[in-house]
Amino acid sequence: MTPAAAGSLWDTVHPFAKTRIEDRESVQHALVALLEPLAQHTSPNGALIRVPGATAVRFDDTASLIEGYARPLWGLAPFLAGGGEYEGAKRWIDGLKAGTDPESPEFWQLAKDSDQRMVEQCPIGYTLAVAPQFWQSLSQKQKTNVEQYLASCNGRNMPDTNWLWFRVFANLGLKANEGNFSQDQLDRDIEHLNTFYRGDGWSNDGPANIHQMDYYSSSFAIQFLQLLYAKLAGKDDPARAEEFRNRAKAFALDFIHYFDETGRALTFGRSLIYRFGVISFWGALAYADVDLPEPLTWGIVKGIFLRHMRWWQTQRDIFGPSGCLTIGYSYPNMYMAESYNSPGSPYWCMLAFICLAVPADHPFWTSKEEPYPAEKLPVTKPLKHPGHIVVRSGGHTFLLSSGQMCGYPMKAMLAKYGKLAYSSAFAYSVPPGSYTLEQFALDSALGLSEDGGEIWKTRAYSDSRLEEPEKGKYMLVSTWRPFSDVTVTTWLLPPDVESTPNWHLRIHKIETSRALQTADGSFAIKSTAEGTKRPLGAFDSKTCEGTSPIIIGNYDAAVPEGKATGGTGAFVSSVKAGAVGIAALEANGDRVAIQVLADPNSNLVESRTVIPTLRGDIAAGQTKWYVTAVFARPSGEGIEPKTYLDGWEKKPVIPAWLKMAMLSPF
Known part of the structure; x- marks a missing residue:
């Protein structure tokens, strides 16, 4: 046969x-x-x-x-x-x-x-x-x-x-x-x-x-x-x-x-x-x-x-x-x-x-x-042994993850274990190269670069713990050191399924003795239009497809049309795949939102993807807080494409305990 x-x-x-x-x-x-x-x-x-x-x-x-x-x-x-x-x-x-x-x-x-x-x-x-x-x-x-x-x-x-x-x-x-x-x-x-x-x-x-x-x-x-x-x-x-x-x-x-x-x-x-x-x-x-x-x-x-x-x-x-x-x-x-x-x-x-x-x-x-x-199952469940919080919300199942890593070196190890979230609808990506964001394909990851954006370091081995700041509400906390003089503490919070079911939060406290560029990526999503099979253009509410800001392409993201303020955020809507996006919630933030057109064949399911990303800069000797909201709503049977972005305008609320922590002296 x-x-x-x-x-x-x-x-x-x-x-x-x-x-x-x-x-x-x-x-x-x-x-x-x-x-x-x-x-x-x-x-x-x-x-x-x-x-x-x-x-x-x-x-x-x-x-x-x-x-x-x-x-x-x-x-x-x-x-x-x-x-x-x-x-x-x-x-x-x-x-x-x-x-x-x-x-x-x-x-x-x-x-x-x-x-x-x-x-x-x-x-x-x-x-x-x-x-x-x-x-x-x-x-x-x-x-x-x-x-x-x-x-x-x-x-x-x-x-x-x-x-x-x-x-x-x-x-x-x-x-x-x-x-x-x-x-x-x-x-x-x-x-x-x-x-x-x-x-x-x-x-x-x-x-x-x-x-x-x-x-x-x-x-x-x-x-x-x-x-x-x-x-x-x-x-x-x-x-x-x-x-x-x-x-x-x-x-x-x-x-x-x-x-x-x-x-x-x-x-x-x-x-x-x-x-x-x-x-x-x-x-x-x-x-x-x-x-x-x-x-x-x-x-x-x-x-x-x-x-x-x-x-x-x-x-x-x-x-x-x-x-x-x-x-x-x-x-x-x-x-x-x-x-x-x-x-x-x-x-x-x-x-x-x-x-x-x-x-x-x-x-x-x-x-x-x-x-x-x-x-019959909880929408959110903490799993203390693997260091996961599994979530079924917003039309897909995903897990927030901290602390895992393979015990020996392997190709794309950090992508396979160190990302901040993994989804059943939006598969993870691996780096097909080691030069610029396009090749590192930083979906569901925070990357840091000390050389102007050529090489990016992401979370590897980390100290992690599961916490319950409020009864029945859980979060993962990890501390990791991409460089000897840089410490990153990351909090991962599942969605508030009642008010913002399509959003989850990640908070980063970055303490650095060296100047850094940062890139915080959402889930990766299909980057070609369903009808034309060509790259997605600016978002069109009639076809329910496109991106905001627009995809400029590799190596020329400095073009004004290719970026938005971090608070405005970046999103992508695909008739076949659904919608993903990312936005910065920190007050007076200076991050910008861009679309990273990942190198082809980096993603496990879609051979061509784009990753809405927040870009920032941190001076030597600074401590910065980033509050990142990540949006995801996959396609599915009975789900109309015109609803993919429902809830995009309603961003999550920063928890009170986090506001207090961000105001406290370092």
Whole structure:
């Protein structure tokens, strides 16, 4: 099955998008549509799959090709375990034999310290545990080969992260088939992984000296694999299985806030090339026989899963010409990729298909799809462990964030963890270059420059805390130091949902011993007109599209028509995307409002974006307060474009406690 043209090249629609995903059978069809294009890229003996793309990664090429083989197993294995039949499964069975055979030209080679092969041993181990046709097809010699290959991870050094779960499953797969495995290694790894646990269902992706709780703490690894362990090892290890189920129940009541009514997920953190892999937690709940906590029902869980998958069916540019997934999010994009993202890496998204191992008579499948339970959930919820305040207001779900950062350097790390807000409707941007605001793409970020605007520094590691200045009202406070003699304290306040539901506040106190330029950006938004596909012009109330002030273009923002006072602010309205804006609320402020036309391909969802931005200057030895109001109202079903800017003229009120703080001596 390959992408079929409907009249012309321009009408090509991938089979993944052709079936409306609404039940178990349609999810099976979606899976097969993703597996089929891989056949043409599979090696003669099946052990290596070269997904199109010649990009290099930090590990060797063979390990990259093993990714192409192993990661689709996250979908194929549950499909087979749930009673599905797929003729192409033989390719993967043959590949297991060849890949683990030292005499084969396609031998994978044994794992060494911190070897990428250990990651791919996880789906192989899971497959052996749930799809008996794999192990049963092996001769005794081949079983020995598989044992030696998977056992090669034991005793090896591994990153002190979610990776330890991968070794657990390598041993679990052998244990399920009475092969040679290490129970001692398995137990020691789980005990160490338990030291990552922080409470209320949340686990850190690593030890206490880092603060990183992204999708690896949920669907990509930790929560997901805890639930698979509870299912597979529950009889032998009932206490751990019960603990993991209880963690999942607590976590579910937080994690539901990372999805919105339309099915979109918050874009936050690394490895978002795994796309719909973020949804796997919900299928794993059903797979592990978890009793849902109120107010969740299986109809609600089913709805979250189905709507998310249907949203991805509308993202037509996630596939390359051969029908395989590409590196990127909504379109091919190397700027957002990590150093470990090979062409085969995106297939970790197949985690989403764990639900196919759930029996057809489970209420996950038999329940009627229910809408997002907005009326049963708080509009604003503080999450102390990840350092977030999640908000569902103004037509989208977003989180205010402080304190998180990846524990090791990676590309665009500050954009993936250090921004001030992350939205389900307005995806974050990464810097495609390191020169001027256009390349830094500072959406939802405060940037500071000491060289006239060439290089910009944003929030990285910060001291942060969650505070409750008034009962039931929360804010995040962070202190960060972009330079040795500059201190920035930032307060993030969610909207007043009754009076100004489309606005949130960010307050910065900047103390500096050097002269600085500042840039405070709103969410990024599509910068082309829906009708003409050309850049947006001045705002037109008739078409409900355009910008104020106008977009001047790169490198000539000094043109008068391209700026407004900070108090007036800047906004953009797009028929397709909605509206975003930003305004300065500080009294006697000297900031100006401009439109920053971000370099193309910086944003995860829209390839061309503009960022309404406040620009300011601070002299050496000054302390300045900035009070920034950020506006956002996304498009949506039943929302008229003429209403996108409703509420723009009604700015939020500065809280009384903040006014007092700004008047106090420094």
